Structure formats: structure tokens, C-alpha cells
Amino acid sequence: MMMEFSKRLKTTTTPIPGVVLYDLPVHGDNRGWFKENWQREKMMALGLPDFSPVQNNISFNEKAGTTRGIHAEPWDKFISVATGRIFGAWVDLREGESFGAVFTAELDPSQAIFIPRGVGNAFQTLENDTAYTYLVNDHWSADAQGQYTFLNLADETAAIAWPIPLADAELSDKDKTHPRLAEVSPMPPKKTLILGADGQLGKALRAIYSDDTSVEFAARADFDLGSDTAYADRNWKNYSSIINAAAYTAVDDAEKPAGRNAAWAINVTAVAKLAKVASAHGITLVHVSSDYVFDGTMGPHREDEALSPLGVYGQSKAAGDAVVSLIPKHYIVRTSWVIGKGNNFVKTMASLAARGVAPAVVNDQIGRLSFAEDIAAGIKHLLDSKVAYGVYNLSNDGEPQSWADIAADVYELTGHPRDSVTGVSTAKYFEGKQAAPRPLESTLELGKIKATGFKPATADKRLADYLEKGADA
Template structure:
């Protein structure tokens, strides 16, 4: 008995199209092969594509030729019996459109075909069985999204071993358009929820150059209403960015606020995570330093949540829910500044009036400008960084709120000495939520992923200079 070859993977000229050499164990009884293994093949580059349906195409006669069909899902294909000549054409919009690859396959080979790559094959033996796993369920609606190419297209110029004039083909396959008549398959889209908030506004700017991002405010998609989940066409999307959140930290301590905080920050995120699992979506969720009690000098991604107040508890619960989605990015931020009402705007307005505020000087952290959270999100998605939790604040020296207030006064040309430091206990008012004393986030992981946040002082100067006098 011959020694079976080793499991290996090979790239091809078509982006994402991977060939696998499969060990086939044969003896006098026949053969056995491990056709698909999520763990070992994943280590060789096979995406964790989440197959939900297994199909088999049985072909009785040598010369049976099928395709080119580019389907709106990923496929993992192998041969169960016989041999085929396989051909693939990139029919996705983009610079790779029209790229061709072909090879012969037997039970010892398999191929991963990304969404939008046209798949075709010709049987070289009688009684050939062609099997494939797909990561979406077939439906008439899904079939309407297929992209086709004629098997005899002169541009693709596939060297079919058996001339097409002698092959067995369906009438439908013979009527597909040539390359010039193909409408390329568009990429899957990104959905942004909470698009009118501080982060949502920043995301609109960061993704302004793309026409594949859909922005929804609460009227367009209310994350607390299951009807919006039921009505959404999730097949169009690859990614959901959740910028919707309940952020009224002190109001969360009231009976009404407590319910609202949990509904938006935990319940809605749980619904999004279930949806991401069901439709193989990437879920991007934004968290907060409030999930910590602030006793650590610096907070790493692996620190266990220990929230002090209702708001922090609801955010910690949302983080746990979001992490259930296999493909998730949780971005943990601190002291967020963006469009709309925030601490920096308040201090700038007070400076403009020459006011002398009392500002807490025993809570420590760094500002996070919404534009940099948005830029980090685009970076993680665009580079395919490992899934998981990333701390994202601006870089630079650790400061207290009083330090930042003085910087704002200075940038406004007002005496920073007007800002009086006060302790948390002295500043506390009835009904206030407890705050973490230290909100400093370790930025090592996001930097290792290739995104280096600008220093907070640089962003603060730009922000204050952009405010009206």
C-alpha cells in the first residue's frame, strides 16, 4: 500500500481560491479520506466559513460539463469518485476580475472557492461524484443573485480536455453570457448601526469613500426591536458595526435608566451576536473602560470585567454576548470625544465664559477621539486582524480630568489656573454612578495589529481649534 501524501494547501492566481492535497488511505477494499477538517485545514489557510449545506452532483457520463456559476456564498469542493477537470474564473468586481485557473482533480484534491468566483468542471470518468459544502442555504432568492459565464468564452479560453462540441451540457449553461456581458458580483456590504451618535458620525467620515457601507440610525434600525432583525436582508452583509449604545452613565442608576441600559447595551448585543452566528457575519462592538473597577494601574484585554455601576455592568454583559460570535472585534475605549455633547466641549464653553470650574483630579486615563475608534475599526476589518478584543484609546501621557480641562483652557487662550482640582468624593452628587479611578488602557495589542493611535494631546489641539469661538 502506497504511503498517502501529506495534507497541504496551495494558493492560486485567483485571490482566496485555495487547493488542498488530501491524504487518501487505500487498500484492497477501496479507500478512505478525511474530506474536511475545520482545525487542520484552518491551520493551512482554509477560512472558517461555517458550512450549512452539503450538496452532491452525480455525473453518469464522461464529458459532462457544468458551469460557470458564481454563487453568493463560499464553497468547499472535492471529488468523491472519478476525476474532473476543474476551472475557475474570478467574477467579482475588482482588479482580479477575469483571472482564470484550472487543474485536474481526483479524490486526493479539494478546493475552496470564495463567493463570486465562477466554478465549472468537466468529468473525465463515468460515474463521477462532485461534492461541495456551502455556507448558505439554497433558495430561489439566492439563485437570482448568481453570476454566470459561458463555458466557451474566448476571453477565459479554458482548454477543456474534451471539446465542448462533444461534451454533455445543459441548454441553460450554453446560453450564459460572454465575459463582456457579465455583471461582476458586488462585494458583501457593511451595516453600521447607531449611525447618528458620536461614533456613528465618525464612521460616516471614515467610510465616506466606500459605496458598500449602509448607515442606519434608530429610525432605520432599532436594535431593541426584533422586527428590524426579522426584516433585514442579511444575505447582503458580511459585517455589522454596532455603534448603538446607551451612554447616560448616571441615568442608568435610575429604575428607568437601568432597564434601558440593559436593553440596549446587553439585550440588543445578544440579538446581534445570534444574528452574526446565524449568518456568518463579522460583528464589531464598542465597549468601555467602565467594565473595570479601576483598581489596576493599566487594563489589558485579558483582565476580567469588574464593573462598579449599572452602566458598566450592562456593557460587560454586552461584551460577553458579542464574544459569542466566532468572528468578532470588541474595541474597548475610554473617555470618548466626538461630535455632540462631551467633556471637552463643555470645558471649551466654560473657558469662553471665563468660568472657574471644579474638575476631578483623581481619576486617570486617556481621551479617545471617535475618529480614531472609527479608523481602528476600518484598519482591523481591512487587514483581517485576528478576531478578539482590542483596547483603543489615544496614546500619550496619562492625565486626570483636571489636567485635560487645563489643556482646553490653555488652548482657548484662557488662564488654566481657573480650573480647580477636586476629589471624586468632593465632586460626587446624589444618584451619580461610581467611576473607575484608573481607566488607562494597554495599547500593545492594537499597535501589534498595525494601528498606532495618535497622541491624545495632538487630537485635543485639533479638536479644540475646530470648535467655534
């Protein structure tokens, strides 16, 4: 079969999710031929993942009929033929609905194929002196072999129609003894690590991912953000994403020397360590940010608004955002006024109402509540839908309110008079107290995340539900 010259670079999808066949432009003349075997910019434009290859391997096969595989490895591969021609067979050996799906094709040097982690790869040479090449995005090691998944070349379920019968082909003894599909343990997906799993958002993330065995939850005692050992002891190659819901949030204490050190250690230094890990291993980092990165002199705040923090807490969060923004795969989820399981403003107001207290509450700070269950759902939506990386505002929707408005709503919803709540300015409320400066405008513009298909519930609906169920339900 003659190789076709000067084809247009194009892609063809296959029955196996993530497996994509590429036609490569090959330019030839009387001297031979030339091709761009892998061209990151052009291929990414066609949808090839930015899989960051780190090693290039070549399998040379002297005789036609040499047959290798079916091996599913714990890394992605971009495969092509340097010289000769092969019959390729790929079987999905990952956990999921597509387990066992098969795709076959003949490949010459004018074609290439992308094979995601966990998809079994096999080939049979159709010509002598065939060289089969592949880029991989992890370094081969002897330890990694324990993470391989194998399928027998003669599996009856896959029913691969080998051009040269296996009885006449050249096989290794190991390949002859690999299990049938019914005996294969599917390769599990890479894991997600959730940090800060004991906080309000962390508890909501635990709830939304409770049935997902690929998700690990790390509370403060499980993962010390300040310890180099915590980062070194984990095999990051097995992770696809990190959700950083951990933060130092004691806004007023951050203005004191000890609090300032703690805020920067957790909100900046630890975030930089996470960023280094994520960048080195191609991990998606989801980082939870705050309305405090703005000074509150304008609004609603857009994702592209220049950062202008007032106090130490806001400055540390803004610095963390800047670090995370440099990671190729990142989501900065900016939120405000978080309400979940644990101590929070709504729970405090409900307690005051129950005790008959008539509080003075700030009435010139404007924003929206962000219920932890909706933040968690929004984060899961971003990761599942694989929308463009970047910054996304995420709060509940509805009309912006002051803290005093919300407090009055809590009183009313719990059967107490709204006028028990008295409004007071921020300046008056904190008069004579050592307190951090607060942004007066905290409302976040939600158009960007809505455009991805995620529609946050209104804050008033969530507030009513929250109080009806009980603050810690």
C-alpha cells in the same frame, strides 16, 4: 491517470484570492480507498476559513465530457471529487482588482478546492461515472438563484483550454447562453451594517466609510434595537459584519429605575439579539465597550483583566461584553473618554473658556481621550487586516491625564489661562449629588492593538487638531 495515495495534507494558493487547492491524504489497499474529505481542525490549521458548511451536494455525471458552469454563487464552497476525474475552471466574478482572474486544474479524489462566494465554478468530466461533491455554507433556495453571477463557458477573455472542445462536450442550453465577461455584472461584496450611526463614533464611521458602497448606516430611527421585527426583516445572509456603535451611555441616569431598564435593554438585551444573528449567519460582530467595565482600582487596564464594574452602566456594558465574547467571530473594542462630533467634555470646556467661566474639574480620575476618528480607524483596521478575534483596547496614546489636566489644556489651546481650571476630587465634585460611581483609573494598555500594526495618535495631538478645526468640523 492513477490517483496518488498517502499524500501529505497541504495547500496550494492560486491566482484567485481566497481560492486554495488542497492535496488530500488518500489511503488505499486491495479493497479500495479511504480519505478524510473535509476535516475542520486540520484544514483550519492550514488556513481554510471556518466557513461552517450546512449542506452537502453531489453532481453525478454519466459521461466524460459533461461540462457545467461557469456559476458564481452567493456562498462559499468546498469542492472535491468522490469518484472519477474532472478538469476544473474557476473565474473570479467578484467586484475588485482580481475580477476575471482564471485558475484551472485537474482534480481526482485526492484533491479538493475552496471557492469563496462570487468565484465562478465550472468543471468538465474526464471519465465516465464521475461524482463531483461540494459543501456549501448556505442552504440552497429558489430565491438565491437571483443572486448568481454567470459567465459563458466559451468566453474569449477567460480563454479556458477545455480538454474536450465545447463543440464536442455535453452542455446545458442555459450554459450556452450566459454572457461574456464584458457583459457580466460583478458580484458585489457582502455588506457591513453600522448601528448607532448618529452618535459621535457613528459619525466618524460614516466619514471613514463614506466611499464604500457596501456599508450601510443605521441611525436609531433606521434600526430599532429593541424590535424583533427589525432583526427579522433584514436578510442577514448578505452581511459579513456588523459594527455596533449604539449604546445607552447616560451613566448617571442608569442609576434610576427607568434608566436602568433602558441601559439593560440596549446594552445587553439588544446585544444578545445581535449576537444571535451574528452566530447564526457567520457574521463578524464588532462591539464597542467601555473603561467602565472596570472598577478603576488598578491599571493600566489590560484586555484580559477581570471585569469589575461599579455602577449600572458599567454592569450593563460588562454583561454585553460577556455575551459578545461567545460569538465565534467578534471584536470587542474597549475604549474610554470618547470625543467626536456632538456634545462632549472638550466641547463643553471650550465653551466655558469662551464665556470666561473658571470651572472646578475632577483631578483624580486618570485616563486618555479617545477621539472618534481614531476609534473608527482602529475598527476598520481590525476588519480589513482580519487579525485574531477577541478584545482590543483602543484609545489615543500618550501620557495619561486627569480631566482637570485636559480641561487646562483646552483652556490653553483656546488662548485662555490654564489656571482658570481648579482641580477637585471626585468625592468633592459629586458631594450631595445623585451620581453613578466612576472608575478612578481608566487608562487602557494599548500593546495588543499596536502589535497588529495600528498605532493610535497621541491624545494631545488630536486635541490640538480637534480644537483648531472646531469641535464639530
